[in-house]
Amino acid sequence: MAKKPELDDFRVPFFNDGKKAEQFALDDFDPAVKPFSTGSKESDRARLAEIGAQLDALQERLHTQTRQRVLLVLQGMDTSGKDGTVRAVFHEVDLLGLRIVSFKAPTPVEAAHDFLWRVHAQAPAAGELTVFNRSHYEDVLVPVVLGTLDDAARELRYRHIRQFEALLAESGTTIVKCMLHISKDEQRARLQARIDDPNKHWKFDVADLEARKLWGKYQTAYRDALAATSTEIAPWYVIPADSKTHRNVMIAELLLRALVGMKLEYPPAKASLKGLKVD
């Protein structure tokens, strides 16, 4: 009997795992598999709704906290489904404790600071669940692929990221990082669909085709970034994402596990309110 898949089978080895981290290869992960699917799309959706309700209940507790916070980082190639993940995974979760931050190319003011300046400003506040839809990782991946960052500068950014994430984690933030892993063929189909539907043209940028030409370089850059920044306090997971439903379920499961692990409780009842009657 095959071993039942576990979420941690998809965790990128920790940076300080030496050999394991060195041997980590994205190619070892098939984007088309659906290890956390329940078997049918219908029951996957039911499972997602079930997790959604649990996430909502846990997030209400998180929202009452004065210290704990959660950061979910979503990274992936164009069309890998970051937007769709946000929509599906958080459908049942109360908007009030949730914040979605979509990072674009840095503005001149942002670019005039260190690369973590604008990111730090968006870190989750106490009681908040924040999603980074793209993130500080773009500021390593893109310049590495375009050749504008040399090896020493790249390694320095990795170290700065590890230290920055440690600051967040050691200040009460639970961090989960997901790389939405799609195949080059799946990306072709999704880009083509955007081109073929005029109402999707606004989503399409010819620059996406330029990035696609650099597919291999991006895969290498991702591999290196993941291996260099997967840590115990901020682990990376590779999400097989050719199936949208599988992607949603797996990310929801990861987030649920993280929130359950936080042992969130309501603050203790206020004794002063016992028996109080409102006039």
Next chain:
Amino acid sequence: MAKKPELDDFRVPFFNDGKKAEQFALDDFDPAVKPFSTGSKESDRARLAEIGAQLDALQERLHTQTRQRVLLVLQGMDTSGKDGTVRAVFHEVDLLGLRIVSFKAPTPVEAAHDFLWRVHAQAPAAGELTVFNRSHYEDVLVPVVLGTLDDAARELRYRHIRQFEALLAESGTTIVKCMLHISKDEQRARLQARIDDPNKHWKFDVADLEARKLWGKYQTAYRDALAATSTEIAPWYVIPADSKTHRNVMIAELLLRALVGMKLEYPPAKASLKGLKVD
């Protein structure tokens, strides 16, 4: 046959309507009526889901715009249902084009600026639908009730608000402002429910009871603020809100009407993409 209720029956007369604005009285609006209910809670919920789907479709179009934006302002006494409105009305709407801003008491840095400084910073960007959960109106209502703002200063703030909202509207922002109107009895029941459930204690602040003692003063302050700042480009609506379901449906109907009125369209298809095949 009674006249079918219309949304504009609940619009506060425009500031420059002279006599009408002077005669406007909150007491003329019964918080317990349900004029936009379809008759049963079940069909109201179905209607809300239907509007939600329409709002989602319209908001996708809004999201493709480079100029238009939407601002929904929610005001009301404690427990009037601002949080619940956000959750219910936007349940079907994509998080990515939506931003919820909850204003608290000003921080020292915020208080060191004019009262619209922190509000302006949160104004919706192009393509965005922003909800103010409380707003700049708190900065008139609270000091008026506490007696820390004299008549001249209050009138000056009203004028500053009208001019600020004109700036937003004339820069492409559609503004809808809702006052969630509940009865004093309904507030008692809702506050009591928070006291009676220990897991709701975190939502309860004894200061809420202090504000409740000033109920009459707050109603007067609301009346004056609404009459002074309801304008053609930023109208106020009084929402009968003792029924949560009615409140949700009515606010959703108002927002739907506003978005439909914007005649949102997708940007024209890009001719350059016609027949393009992705490699």
